[in-house]
Amino acid sequence: MSQLRDWTLVDVIIIGGGIHGCSTALHLCLAGLKPVLIEKDYAGRHASGVNAGGVRQLARDVAEIPLSIRSMGIWENIADLVDDDCGFESHGQVLVAENEAELADFRARVADLNARGFTHEELIDGAELRRLVPAVAESCPGGVVSRRDGAAQPARTTAAFRRKAEQLGAIIHEGVPATNIRKDGKLWRVDVGSERYAAPALVNAAGAWAGHISAELYEGVAVETIAPMLMITSPVPHFIDPVVILRGRKLSFKQFKNGTVLIGGGHLATPYKELNETVLDWRKLAESARTVFELFAVMRSATIVRAWAGIEARMPDDIPVFGPSAVHEGLYHQFGFSAHGFQLGPGAGAVMAELIAHGGTQTPIGGLNISRFSKPTPSATA
Amino acid sequence: MSAVPKHENYDVVVIGAGPAGLAAAEMTAGFALSTLLLDENAGPGGQVWRAINSTPVKSEALLGSDYWSGAEIAKAARDSGAEIIHRATVWSLDRNLEIGVSVGGGSAFIKAKRVIIATGAQERPFPIPGWTLPGVMTAGAAQTMLKSSGLVPDCPTVLAGQGPLLWLLAAQILRLGGRIDHILDTTPRANYIAALPHAFAFFTSPYFGKGLAMMREVRAKVRVTSGVTELAASGNGKLESVTYVAGGKRETLPAELLLLHQGVVPNVNLAMAAGVEHRWNELQLCWTPVLDAFGNSSIAGIAIAGDGAGIGGAQAAVWRGRAAAGSAIKAARSNAKVSDVSPQLRRAERGRAFLDVLFQPAKQFRIPQGDTIVCRCEEITAKDVLDSVAIGATGPNQLKAYRRTGMGPCQGRLCGLTVTELMAEARGKTPQEIGYYRLRAPVKPIMLSELASLPKNDEATKAVVRG
Amino acid sequence: MTIHVEGHPITAREGDTVSAALLASGLDVRRATAVSGAKRLPYCMMGVCFDCLVTIDGVGNRQGCLVPVAEGMQIDIQKGKREIGK
Incomplete structure (x- = not known):
């Protein structure tokens, strides 16, 4: 048995320094607990630092809408929480219908949401669409808007959560992986280089690497590693306020205050997870460029300055694994956000802290539990 | 005006037509390997032999004999059978040796069995x-x-x-x-x-x-x-x-x-974007790629020759180009008789250490203070960088989130070294520990319209490239 | 040959790059940066610094130091964030 004096006893061990791990660390501190956060690279190195920055309630799976709404309330006062506005701007997000058939689907979706008591999505006609997005092609008949939505700067946001968590007493380890994760009686034990931590609670917020951890702990689920690509243009004069997304073709589109335009939408690069690298698929980026070209004539002579992809985890049903383990007491999962976890970060951290500190939460998250995947087996990982 | 590449596959693609690239392309083509030489400028020569075929300054004495020695190597490359395309901007290269190149306002993708990066140096x-x-x-x-x-x-x-x-x-x-x-x-x-x-x-x-x-x-x-x-x-x-x-x-x-x-420093953008491992060079105070004696990098099939491999000057560049070419030839034809150029390379590199030490720039000219601009594109000062370090920016990539340094069109070419050294000093770390920007394609901006007009799939790509 | 800078004809020499022709023209060819509007001229002339960005025949953000002049070329000096969709 290890000598207790070799171990630093804390309240919670968090693995993963993305927006989720950092937010959970921060909210645990606010709840009076002492967390240690362990990040193998640095906070925000992967998806959390390099995503599109969309702060979006729009077009989400019903199972994660309560978490998204909870998060939105935090986003709107984000500076109160982390002492940095995170570049958050609320100009709405617009889902553009490219044809009447899409618009009909959107109409049904909004009616369904209203019936469930969710009112953040609002159907708009062609006139309102063109008022919100003047540059959009004439052929688009309408869409859906979520007016409180917006965008923030992802790396700045993750850095702000990390910084505030540390200020409030979280121990942050960067550049060293968590190893030898194991349960010993009531305590989780983890090695970080030459240091050792023990805690009654462990949060698995390791993004693309979370599948390995859950598998090691005999709660394996099929986590796919993905790397959504983004590209950004040189600055162009202001021509659009809201974030624009499409459903039929993969595209999201956002102009920042400095004039640069971010083009994303979910086309994937090839991830090389062990190298921390991705290889971009330019033929797919060309598809995004073509879509932009067709929908926004004003962008036709813009230049692409940079393109990149962030490595993250995707679940088979495209919604996250969030909540207590189905196998171990004191283990909590917070991963698999499937390319739309950035907006959820602030709220998910708050809810996770409630789960750990109080054993429950008022925010409905039942649909996100790991138990939805049948019969966990040790080998079922990607 | 500018021709697009004739094929979609080559045995060897050489990027940059300075001393190293010209020498490498001439040699691989001479061994009948299908060779494509891509260069961004209007004519061959790189910086040291710039405008070698077109300069209005015709007098031998005015530009010096070192300059005119380039004419012979440029001619040899032209006569070698290598396909040479000027005003061709390589904007992407990845670890699978796929190359995105823009010629005359249109882009194409080509595949190489070997890539020799000879993109040379830039001024510090x-x-x-x-x-x-x-x-x-x-x-x-x-x-x-x-x-x-x-x-x-x-x-x-x-x-x-x-x-x-x-x-x-x-x-x-x-x-x-x-x-x-x-x-x-x-x-x-x-x-x-x-x-x-x-x-x-x-x-x-x-x-x-x-x-x-x-x-x-x-x-x-x-x-x-x-x-x-x-x-x-x-x-x-x-x-x-x-x-x-x-x-x-x-x-x-x-x-x-x-x-x-x-002084000059290696032009690292293309190699780094391809994923080639670089390390901080304590003598030359810049990033140099980790290479074997033939210029082969950490990525299988990618070699680096010329000043991009570490500053060595034009003569060394020529021999490094030949060493990399020899390695490419050996890989393609194991029985090829390639002569060992290491003695010539050693001779050409002699005296470099003296120049490196004598002309190592003083700290105050590398690591500025106060309101001096570090990042020309985003107009970020030394003080801005240090302020960001004070509130948690730990390296160049984290700094982007605070100040957008390196995110403008030059992609860190004119601030990268400064930012690394400035942050290293402020944090009491070595430049190697602080690291460099993660560089990404496109290494040169490309028009959205050019990207949009890329052929839709492989088949169409081939049809257009062949056309 | 003749090229046009902001509509003014200037004489350029075959083999010159756009940036070299602009600098030799004697005109005020300083661009204004997109960030602060500060005045700039080409700095490196070898494709590295991007301070030579100009609009050539309606296409913006071209590296003037890498593009050879051609008869009748229309050059516009960029002032701040380039106008798009021209």
Whole structure:
């Protein structure tokens, strides 16, 4: 048995320094607990630092809408929480219908949401669409808007959560992986280089690497590693306020205050997870460029300055694994956000802290539990 | 006007038609490997032999014999059977050896079995107060205009900095009747002593005699101030004066043109974006790729030759190009008889250590302070960087989130080294520990319309590339 | 040959790059940066610094130091964030 004096006893061990791990660390501190956060690279190195920055309630799976709404309330006062506005701007997000058939689907979706008591999505006609997005092609008949939505700067946001968590007493380890994760009686034990931590609670917020951890702990689920690509243009004069997304073709589109335009939408690069690298698929980026070209004539002579992809985890049903383990007491999962976890970060951290500190939460998250995947087996990982 | 590549697959693609690239392409084509040489400029030569086929300066003596030696190698490459495309911008290269290249406003993808990156060097950033003012240029810029267009300064001109190229440029400008009012030599006095142990190799190298003669030629015509420890450009919307400190005395010179030079550093963007491992070079104070004796990098199939492999000069570049070519030939034809060029390469590299130590730029000219701009694209100052470090930015990639440094069109080429050294100093770490920007394709911006008009799938790509 | 800078004809020499022709023209060819509007001229003339960005024949953000002049070329100096969709 290890000598207790070799171990630093804390309240919670968090693995993963993305927006989720950092937010959970921060909210645990606010709840009076002492967390240690362990990040193998640095906070925000992967998806959390390099995503599109969309702060979006729009077009989400019903199972994660309560978490998204909870998060939105935090986003709107984000500076109160982390002492940095995170570049958050609320100009709405617009889902553009490219044809009447899409618009009909959107109409049904909004009616369904209203019936469930969710009112953040609002159907708009062609006139309102063109008022919100003047540059959009004439052929688009309408869409859906979520007016409180917006965008923030992802790396700045993750850095702000990390910084505030540390200020409030979280121990942050960067550049060293968590190893030898194991349960010993009531305590989780983890090695970080030459240091050792023990805690009654462990949060698995390791993004693309979370599948390995859950598998090691005999709660394996099929986590796919993905790397959504983004590209950004040189600055162009202001021509659009809201974030624009499409459903039929993969595209999201956002102009920042400095004039640069971010083009994303979910086309994937090839991830090389062990190298921390991705290889971009330019033929797919060309598809995004073509879509932009067709929908926004004003962008036709813009230049692409940079393109990149962030490595993250995707679940088979495209919604996250969030909540207590189905196998171990004191283990909590917070991963698999499937390319739309950035907006959820602030709220998910708050809810996770409630789960750990109080054993429950008022925010409905039942649909996100790991138990939805049948019969966990040790080998079922990607 | 510019032809697109004729094929979609090549045995060897060489990127850059300077000394290394020309020599490499000539050699692989000579062994009948299908070879494509892509170059961004209008003609062959790179920087050292810029405009070798087109310069309006025809006199042998004016540009020097080292310059004209390039003509022969350029001709050999042209006659070798290699396919050579100029004004071709390689904007992407990945670890699968797929290359995105833009020619004449259209882009194509090509695949190579081997890639030799010969993208050479760029001038080291020289971040002094006022270095963004119109009228402040690099010495290389002046040399480009001289070689390509026969243009030389005719206004009040100050040349400041250090290194062999500074003196070469001065000599070339003067021979062409250009104006230089004052040379401010920033070589730190301590370097002369530090370089002594390497002096013997240098005295026996081909550079020594030429270099000395050139400095003598220039000193006879221009006022030279040595031991300059501070330098600043000022003016309202354009350069009006240059202030310097030498021997503790501050002086101000009127000037309309200030040419800056403190050596050259490898152009790392393409290699780094492909994922090639680089390490901090303590002697040359820059990032150099990790290579074997033939220039092969950490990525299978990608070699780096020329100054991009670490600054070695034009002669070494030629031999490094041949070494990389030999390795590519051996890989394709194991029974090919390729001669060992390592003795020639060693000879060409002799004396380099002396130059590296003697002309290692002083700290104050690499690591600026206060309001001096570090990132020209996003207009970020040294103080901005240090403020960000104080609130948690730990390295160049994290700094992007605070200040957008390196995210403008030059993609860190003119701030990367400065940011690494500045942050390393502020955080008490080594540059190696601090690291560099993660670089990404496109390494040169491309038009959205050009990307949009890429053929939709592989089949269509082939059809267009063949056309 | 003749090229046009902001509509003014200037004489350029075959083999010159756009940036070299602009600098030799004697005109005020300073661009204004997209960030602060600060005045700039080409700095490196070898494709590195991007301070030579110009609009050539209606296409913006071209590296003037890498593009050879051609008869009748229309050059516009960029002032701040380039106008798009021209």
